[in-house]
Amino acid sequence: MxxxxxxxxxxxxxxxxxxxxxxxxxxxxxxxxxxxxxGYSTRLVPIYNVETDEKKVAISFDAAWGADKTEGILDILKEYDVKATFFLVGFWVDEYPDTVKKIDEAGIEIGTHSNKHPDMVKLSRENIAQELTTSISKIEAITNKKVKLFRPPFGSYNNTLIEESEKLGLKTIQWDVDTLDWKGLSGSEMCKRVTNKVKNGSIILMHNNSDNILDGLRQILDRLKMQGYEVTSVGNLVYESDYSIDRNGVQHKN
Missing domain, CATH: 1.20.5 (Single alpha-helices involved in coiled-coils or other helix-helix interfaces)
Known part of the structure; x- marks a missing residue:
């Protein structure tokens, strides 16, 4: 009993x-x-690339210093009839407002790359929010379009940074193909790096004022076209909603 x-x-x-x-x-x-x-929380990860069956990739340009080659980039994008994304730093927007307007008028997507290009993982939540909102306000004042994407300076991030960007409705974007154009690589060297690494859903990183950017961009677009890839903006590549991001930064449709 x-x-x-x-x-x-x-x-x-x-x-x-x-x-x-x-x-x-x-x-x-x-x-x-x-x-x-x-007693621990999951590590948040930005979007590095997208899982997709479509033969589609995105090209992105970070703009922080100099603008001499930006119009040349826009001309090449127009010539090849492709879209791309520019991630702009706030002080660059201050210095080159007319160029920002030209980027927007060319139908090219614009995201934020912070306001002053600090290592944002070292900032408080308050200062992170200030960096983002200030840069967004500067861009939107010129384009009258909502900024939806954010690329962290130096590719440096942590949970706090991603959480604060999400509060502002931003997707945090990294890359899985780095041209290393900022190291002074030749156009053919950049193209080779892209060819060796690119796949469906890749996000390619370039910089708007690197030494051989125009030659490199042209060669890359030629090669991607030969391989049958559609080149588009980051916003057109990533999923808008109903998605998950795995620990490697791959965005999956749910």
Whole structure:
């Protein structure tokens, strides 16, 4: 009889624990559950590339210093009838407002690359928000279009940075193909790097004022066309909603 009572109590305890776990699961995401039970939170990751069956890639340009070659880039993009994304730093927008307007009028997407190009993981939440909102305001004042994308300076990020960008409705964007154009590589060297690494859903990183950017861009676009890729903007490549990002930064459609 005593055994039966103990057994009954044990069953009730187990059932109660199952109910509690079910309620927690309904209340928290998987990441939050990990934090509740194990004392740590899931590491957030930007979008490095996109899982897609479409033979489509995005080209992006970071603009922080100099603008001599920007109009040449726009001319080449128009010649090849492709879109791209420029990530602009706030002080660059201040210095080259007419160029920002030309980028926008060419139908090229514009995202923010911060306001002063600091290593933003070293900033407080308040200063991160200020960097983002200030740069966004400068861009939107010229384009009258909502900024939806953010690329962290130096590719440096942490959970706090991604959380603050998400609060502003921004997707944080990295890259999976780096041309290393800023190192002074020749156009053919840049093209070779892209050819060796590119795949469906890749995001290619370039800089608007690197030494051989115009030759490199032309060679890259020629090669991508030969390989059957559609070249587009980051915004046209990534999924707008109903997606997940795995630990390697690959964006998946749910």
């Amino acid at each position: 005593h055994f039966a009572v103990v057994k009954s109590r044990t069953i009730k305890i187990v059932i109660a624990m199952i109910i509690v776990c079910a309620l927690l699961a309904a209340t928290f995401s998987g990441a939050h559950l990990a934090e509740v039970f194990f």
